[in-house]
Amino acid sequence: MKLYIVPGAPNARKVQAVVKHLGLNPEIIQKDFFTGDMKKEDYLAINPNAKTPALVDGALKLWESEAINIYLASEKARNNTVFDSDQRPDIMRWQFWSVSHYNRWLGDIVWERIVKPVYNLGECNDDVVTYAMEFFKPFIHVLENHLNGREYMVGTQWTLADYSIAFMEPFIRSELLPFNLSDYPNVQGLYDRMSNNPYWEATAVPPEKMGRAG
Numbered sequence: 001m002k003l004y005i006v007p008g009a010p011n012a013r014k015v016q017a018v019v020k021h022l023g024l025n026p027e028i029i030q031k032d033f034f035t036g037d038m039k040k041e042d043y044l045a046i047n048p049n050a051k052t053p054a055l056v057d058g059a060l061k062l063w064e065s066e067a068i069n070i071y072l073a074s075e076k077a078r079n080n081t082v083f084d085s086d087q088r089p090d091i092m093r094w095q096f097w098s099v100s101h102y103n104r105w106l107g108d109i110v111w112e113r114i115v116k117p118v119y120n121l122g123e124c125n126d127d128v129v130t131y132a133m134e135f136f137k138p139f140i141h142v143l144e145n146h147l148n149g150r151e152y153m154v155g156t157q158w159t160l161a162d163y164s165i166a167f168m169e170p171f172i173r174s175e176l177l178p179f180n181l182s183d184y185p186n187v188q189g190l191y192d193r194m195s196n197n198p199y200w201e202a203t204a205v206p207p208e209k210m211g212r213a214g
Helices: 010-022 065-076 085-118 126-146 160-166 185-195
Strands: 002-005 027-030 054-057 060-063
Touching: 002 010, 010 065, 010 160, 054 065, 060 065, 065 085, 065 160, 085 126, 085 160, 126 185, 160 185
Parallel strands: 002 027
Antiparallel strands: 002 054, 054 060
């Protein structure tokens, strides 16, 4: 298997952490976000969206981080706890909720307020941030309520749901964001636990190497 990533990119880290959690050992191929690696023909043949992560397993070319994690946990590391068969409907519910709602809007906010100014990718569009916040606020309240009395999204240990929800952990405490995480102590607790997750920690890269291959 080959796993294509951009070093430090949240969606790539999400898959890398799950790979480590499952004890898998694919070949890791780094792509450079800043030099246009992902727009080259050889990579577009793997992922026409020009994004990472992407997984190649024999004839299979799979993109989208949630699909990759489900594939790895269901086909490459059976009988694991991160995608327990009895909990799969609930795990997948939170995975899809993350993509469609919570991290869909949080991603826009992080991109405008943190990624663009820090990496000189253009000025922050405050209209985009305001629009995204209108949708994000109800969903962070849903998450706060769900986590009341819980350490994990589903059950009593790490699952794909936790990686799906908390993969923006490196950015969530930034003062550049237009909300204060301390207003949501249950959500903050999930991010704190993720920051100490050994599989997640093992995927971290120094800030100066974010997005850069090699």
